[in-house]
């Protein structure tokens with residue numbers, strides 16, 4: 124096996140920050156944090172016997188097991204390609220979809236197209252009918268493998284999307300399931316004669332599953348270098364067994380927690396290597412779901428600089444830089460500006476072909492350690508269910524004949540009223556129930572920049588329903604500092620969901636309306652706004668009106 128370098132950590136801190144980090148490092152030493160992590164001592168995160176701790180540590184073994192499974196996964200990919208498949212559509216949510224997206228963006232080399240036996244990945248983690256229609260139009264059912272990925276086997280978005288694809292092409296050999304043993308999806312997959320059923324480890328939670336089959340199966344299908352990916356994970360985990368003084372991942376977690384204790388509870392991520400640029404999408408769900416509960420938590424802020432043209436340096440920020448030996452002048456300037464403004468800068472260095480695997484594993488350890496530092500269980504998600512229940516309630520009302528209350532037309536005055544007086548440590552989350560695409564992200568960044576010019580508060584963007592399985596936990600369970608702008612649009616068609624009494628458009632709107640209800644019930648300020656049929660035009664008009672206001 125090619126060996127990957129162990130990750131390294133460095134930081135630039137002022138005196139107060141350095142003292143806080145040193146004090147928590149002392150406590151981590153006294154409490155034997157690295158040793159107890161590897162002894163799988165669940166009392167690191169609270170009293171013995173707490174639910175969802177002792178049985179959530181399987182990720183510590185995942186890349187080691189993955190290397191044992193590598194040949195079988197590569198054989199699956201070879202067989203699929205030999206059978207004439209050219210594309211893979213992955214349907215899944217949260218941890219089951221975001222790691223594959225990051226792996227795809229890391230591994231996919233457009234210039235290598237056609238040279239390696241691999242499939243082109245299209246990720247579908249949206250109930251927006253326009254997003255589904257785009258994937259339909261881009262793929263030939265006869266040559267498209269559908270990878271249905273859900274640990275629980277019961278996630279409504281994933282199963283609705285499966286039913287859509289099955290109606291389009293009811294042919295078992297075109298389907299592969301990744302799911303935990305005995306799940307509802309496993310039964311469904313057997314019934315429908317899926318080509319393969321690959322099992323996840325029930326002792327790994329969704330957000331920690333990147334180096335388990337939820338990451339490695341799609342990675343194999345797209346021809347990613349599994350040995351490098353998993354080797355990087357092994358190198359980082361091996362290094363996390365070292366004593367505290369040499370333990371980059373544990374030290375990183377201690378530093379993040381100590382700085383959060385100083386009120387720096389916005390974790391801004393910057394990434395040096397363009398191939399890792401999408402890492403934030405995955406880290407966001409890891410940080411937000413793991414830490415955002417019981418009124419505590421860190422808000423991950425991804426690509427804030429990309430939106431504003433400079434780095435927001437509010438008093439509530441700490442900056443995490445993912446370094447990978449690809450110097451970038453603009454990044455260096457931003458880091459200097461941040462350090463000059465007193466923002467603590469933490470640097471995680473991951474190098475070599477296994478850099479992504481090392482980044483996954485090192486941050487998994489670090490976030491588990493943040494849980495120790497903040498005295499919370501990083502492995503449960505107590506507030507995710509609330510939005511799911513609210514969606515179900517809205518759908519039940521629709522079935523009973525009560526239409527979903529339409530979102531009012533987007534209006535600059537209403538948006539500015541929502542953000543009026545917003546300042547750090549408050550934050551604004553822009554939650555877009557739009558078809559995800561690079562173009563939509565760019566349009567949302569323009570809105571973020573227009574609003575960001577008026578406040579020092581952090582602003583995040585996310586697509587619905589994707590964020591419900593990521594930052595949604597923190598929005599409800601974390602510090603009550605957020606304000607929420609839920610943007611909707613009128614999809615081109617409703618698009619039926621086979622065997623359901625509602626269509627995709629109704630499900631999408633029910634998810635937005637349901638989350639709005641849940642946020643309001645948690646006493647958060649939230650606004651639903653519709654961008655109409657041509658949402659891009661609607662969004663541009665909103666941005667212009669805000670800029671001119």
Ligand SMILES: O=P(O)(O)OC[C@H]1O[C@H](O)[C@H](O)[C@@H](O)[C@@H]1O
Pocket residue numbers: 216217218219272273274275276277278281328329330412504507591592593
């Ligand atoms: O993989 P699934 O069981 O479909 O779950 C998908 C997602 O669901 C929930 O939102 C969890 O909070 C996430 O951590 C998980 O990744």
